[in-house]
Amino acid sequence: MVTGNQGVTLTPRMNWILGYAEAVARERGHAEAGADHLQLAVLRDPVAVPTQVLGRLGGDRERLAELVSAALGAAGYRMSADRFAMLRAAGDIASEFGHDHIGVEHLQLAILRLPDCAAVRELAAAGLSADTFAAELAAAIRAYA
Incomplete structure (x- = not known):
């Protein structure tokens, strides 16, 4: 799949x-997948770079996934950003790294920039700063280059 970001393609994992995010949205009766649905999908992938970094920082991937899932099911849930906005943001981040693909790590960095995202709020409640997570994830991305 090609996004609107100058021919940047999505990785198979992405x-x-x-x-997965679209399936979660349908399952919850939501019209479309947004940042929180995408975050839940990332958290459900134990080998993705963001979940590996989260674990190194002491984050509990499974507990965070439970909290994000609960937020998605809460009465009055409001989506923070749709999947297209997230893909554009992730594509911009990929370009900043000089990458010609959008990976899960680029998506995670885009999500971490959304202070109204349930996952970012839950990270903060668990004592993990979105800024620290983003810095460590960016360092991991650079290490792979």
Whole structure:
């Protein structure tokens, strides 16, 4: 799949994340997948770079996934950003790194920039700063380059 970001393509794992997020949105009766659905999908992938970094920082991936899932089911849930906005933001981040693909790590960095995202709020409640997570994830991305 190609996004609107100058021919930047999605990695196979990123395609899986999108499919999972869309399934979660349908399951919850939501019209579309947004940042929180995408975050839940990332958290459900134990081998993704963001979940590996989260674990190194002491974050509990499974507990965070439970909290995000609960937020998605809460009465009055409001989506913070739709999947297209998230893909554009992730594509911009990928370009900043000089990458010609959008990976889960780029998506995670885009999500961490949304202070009204349930996942970012839950991270903060668990004592993990979104800024610290983003810095460590960016360092991991650079280490792979």
